[in-house]
Amino acid sequence: MERSAPSSVEIKARRMNFQHTENKPRYWHHGDAFMTHALTSASIFFPEGERFFIRSVRNYQDQVSDPKLQEDIKGFIAQEATHGHEHTKYNADIVKQGYGFLRPVERQVKVGLALLNKYTPKQFQLAITVALEHITAISAGMLLAYPQLMEGVAPEHQEIWLWHAVEETEHKGVAFDVYNEVGGQYWVRVLALLLATLSFIPAVFLLLGRFLWIDKKLTRQTWQELKNYHQGKSFIFKEVGGHYLDYYRKDFHPWEVQNQQHIEDWKAQNDRQTITI
Numbered sequence: 189m190e191r192s193a194p195s196s197v198e199i200k201a202r203r204m205n206f207q208h209t210e211n212k213p214r215y216w217h218h219g220d221a222f223m224t225h226a227l228t229s230a231s232i233f234f235p236e237g238e239r240f241f242i243r244s245v246r247n248y249q250d251q252v253s254d255p256k257l258q259e260d261i262k263g264f265i266a267q268e269a270t271h272g273h274e275h276t277k278y279n280a281d282i283v284k285q286g287y288g289f290l291r292p293v294e295r296q297v298k299v300g301l302a303l304l305n306k307y308t309p310k311q312f313q314l315a316i317t318v319a320l321e322h323i324t325a326i327s328a329g330m331l332l333a334y335p336q337l338m339e340g341v342a343p344e345h346q347e348i349w350l351w352h353a354v355e356e357t358e359h360k361g362v363a364f365d366v367y368n369e370v371g372g373q374y375w376v377r378v379l380a381l382l383l384a385t386l387s388f389i390p391a392v393f394l395l396l397g398r399f400l401w402i403d404k405k406l407t408r409q410t411w412q413e414l415k416n417y418h419q420g421k422s423f424i425f426k427e428v429g430g431h432y433l434d435y436y437r438k439d440f441h442p443w444e445v446q447n448q449q450h451i452e453d454w455k456a457q458n459d460r461q462t463i464t465i
């Protein structure tokens with residue numbers, strides 16, 4: 189079983205400065221309200237969530253003695269910071285499309301995470317990060333492994349998602365390795381995934397429902413379109429469900445799924461200059 193990232197994986201942030209996060213078509217995901225809003229609903233949580241991840245890893249940065257892991261932490265922080273930056277622009281464009289209800293939602297997420305920082309133990313905060321990084325990593329891995337999930341989406345609207353998926357894959361083991369290095373307990377890591385699943389996933393679906401309600405898309409037709417879209421893809425979701433459950437094993441490690449080839453494939457077509465923050 190793999191216990192660390194393959195040596196070919198370098199964790200460095202890239203400055204992408206996407207030109208297509210603004211003035212997006214309302215339903216940029218193949219003209220479909222459900223898929224567009226599902227991804228957007230996740231994006232609303234990213235900037236504040238990623239700042240929380242950075243804080244929770246920084247809490248332990250000076251306790252990590254392994255120089256390679258120290259380097260990886262720097263890369264992790266730089267990558268998450270640039271994700272927050274790009275998704276902030278992405279989300280602002282959504283608000284401009286007439287979804288003003290998102291502003292208070294963003295504030296609530298910020299307050300909620302600040303309360304977590306204030307009132308819960310640091311180990312628990314890091315465990316929540318490890319758990320949410322697992323959910324992110326399996327979603328990212330799915331997006332990279334199965335291009336059919338982006339079927340019908342213009343290349344310029346796939347950009348931000350594929351870039352984010354690549355960097356999430358590159359750094360998927362960092363928070364996990366920090367957690368182990370500083371003696372994080374198994375039961376706290378497992379509890380954190382349970383809690384993260386029971387809070388983050390319903391929150392995304394609630395937002396999605398609100399988008400669809402506002403757009404008057406909570407209809408039989410939307411449901412039918414979703415069923416059509418999912419046809420032939422259910423095996424993907426089964427596979428992801430399996431990866432999700434692997435986390436509950438005591439000997440789990442994010443790099444037991446060796447999917448670095450997807451990073452290489454993306455880099456062959458898209459690589460950019462790296463930056464240091």
Ligand SMILES: [Fe+2]
Binds near residue numbers: 356
């Ligand atoms: Fe990220």
Ligand SMILES: [Fe+2]
Binds near residue numbers: 268321324356359
């Ligand atoms: Fe991440």
